[in-house]
Amino acid sequence: MNTYSRMDIEFSHGDGPWLYDSAGRQYLDALSGIAVCGLGHANKAVTAAISEQAGKLLHISNLFQIGVQEELAARLCRIGSMDKVFFANSGAEANEAAIKLARLYGHNKGIQKPGIVVMESAFHGRTMATLSASGNRKIQAGFEPLVSGFVRAPFGDIDAIRTIAANNNQLVALMMEPIQGEAGVLMPPEGYLTAVRQLCDERDWLLILDEVQTGNGRTGSFFNYQRAGILPDVVTTAKGLGNGVPIGACLARGAAAGVFQVGSHGSTFGGNPLACRTALTVIDEIEAGNYTQRATELGKRITGRMQQTLGSLDELVEIRGTGLMIGVELSCDCSGLVETGLTSGIVLNVAGGRTIRLLPPLILSNEEADLLADRVCETIARHLDHSP
Ligand SMILES: *Cc1c(COP(=O)(O)O)cnc(C)c1O
Numbered sequence: 001m002n003t004y005s006r007m008d009i010e011f012s013h014g015d016g017p018w019l020y021d022s023a024g025r026q027y028l029d030a031l032s033g034i035a036v037c038g039l040g041h042a043n044k045a046v047t048a049a050i051s052e053q054a055g056k057l058l059h060i061s062n063l064f065q066i067g068v069q070e071e072l073a074a075r076l077c078r079i080g081s082m083d084k085v086f087f088a089n090s091g092a093e094a095n096e097a098a099i100k101l102a103r104l105y106g107h108n109k110g111i112q113k114p115g116i117v118v119m120e121s122a123f124h125g126r127t128m129a130t131l132s133a134s135g136n137r138k139i140q141a142g143f144e145p146l147v148s149g150f151v152r153a154p155f156g157d158i159d160a161i162r163t164i165a166a167n168n169n170q171l172v173a174l175m176m177e178p179i180q181g182e183a184g185v186l187m188p189p190e191g192y193l194t195a196v197r198q199l200c201d202e203r204d205w206l207l208i209l210d211e212v213q214t215g216n217g218r219t220g221s222f223f224n225y226q227r228a229g230i231l232p233d234v235v236t237t238a239k240g241l242g243n244g245v246p247i248g249a250c251l252a253r254g255a256a257a258g259v260f261q262v263g264s265h266g267s268t269f270g271g272n273p274l275a276c277r278t279a280l281t282v283i284d285e286i287e288a289g290n291y292t293q294r295a296t297e298l299g300k301r302i303t304g305r306m307q308q309t310l311g312s313l314d315e316l317v318e319i320r321g322t323g324l325m326i327g328v329e330l331s332c333d334c335s336g337l338v339e340t341g342l343t344s345g346i347v348l349n350v351a352g353g354r355t356i357r358l359l360p361p362l363i364l365s366n367e368e369a370d371l372l373a374d375r376v377c378e379t380i381a382r383h384l385d386h387s388p
Pocket of ligand 1: 212
């Protein structure tokens with residue numbers, strides 16, 4: 001169906017941070033399939049794990065023991081200081097699990113219509129519940145009636161949440177992205193996550209962090225909350241976890257970990273041996289390559305280099321981000337910029353209208369990172385030349 005306006009280009013294969021089109025042209029990938037291929041394309045360890053597991057067992061259903069799923073669950077829990085995991089197949093599905101968990105948590109406390117605080121300009125997915133939780137009208141329009149039970153607060157404003165809390169005794173959870181990706185790499189003010197954690201504690205709300213995009217090493221720690229020094233009650237992730245093999249995870253801690261019981265939730269494909277073996281290998285590779293720390297170094301290197309070249313531009317609003325989740329906000333219209341990037345040999349993305357969103361693989365060399373920054377700058381210069 002015609003759900004995407006696609007670029008007129010087809011890639012035939014990739015190698016690390018490089019993509020090749022059918023005409024043999026080479027591109028530096030600054031998108032990673034939207035924060036998915038953090039280890040780059042055709043990663044040898046990932047390819048080997050997939051083919052080895054495919055030769056043994058792809059799928060068996062959750063009606064049986066799955067050792068590799070338990071192994072992955074234990075690994076994720078150890079990394080994120082969580083207790084239990086539900087496995088799904090995408091970010092939206094992981095968030096659906098979190099939303100259902102929060103509602104059940106509320107009902108278990110005797111709350112009839114449990115509500116969840118969500119953020120303006122949030123993005124949580126395209127299923128009915130997750131698009132209802134999202135703050136972008138464009139993805140909701142035409143799909144009403146929306147799922148009820150979401151109360152919206154401006155992102156980054158702790159007082160606004162306090163006001164909402166004071167006026168609603170049916171609330172049971174707060175769900176947010178630690179950095180808003182789809183909205184254009186929007187960062188909350190310093191200390192916001194800590195303040196939100198404290199407010200959730202005061203109110204006995206579950207803090208649900210959507211780390212579908214920020215997780216898996218991209219923002220300089222495996223989960224972004226580890227940088228802030230707080231723990232959520234529930235965290236969801238997906239994108240980078242399988243390096244392209246679909247997998248989503250909803251992790252929970254403490255009381256939240258005990259909410260789902262046998263029969264509460266389910267998935268046919270979720271946590272299958274192929275996806276879990278792949279994700280375990282992705283985690284092995286991230287740890288062996290120290291890619292979370294590399295993400296921080298590379299992010300500083302790229303933003304520093306772009307700042308030098310773009311700093312004096314009138315059209316530059318801001319370069320922001322953490323690790324390899326970087327936004328370059330311009331004051332001008334960005335239409336056509338992605339195409340200009342392609343002719344400069346770089347795959348880019350624009351999010352939130354006027355922000356170039358960079359989500360390159362974590363495996364970049366210093367030279368590739370410099371080249372990436374230079375090509376972004378060149379693309380912007382050419383874009384401004386062409387613009388009226
Ligand atoms: C991409 C994304 C989702 C949705 O993930 P899908 O795998 O496309 O369902 C949810 N939340 C955030 C923060 C995302 O970036």
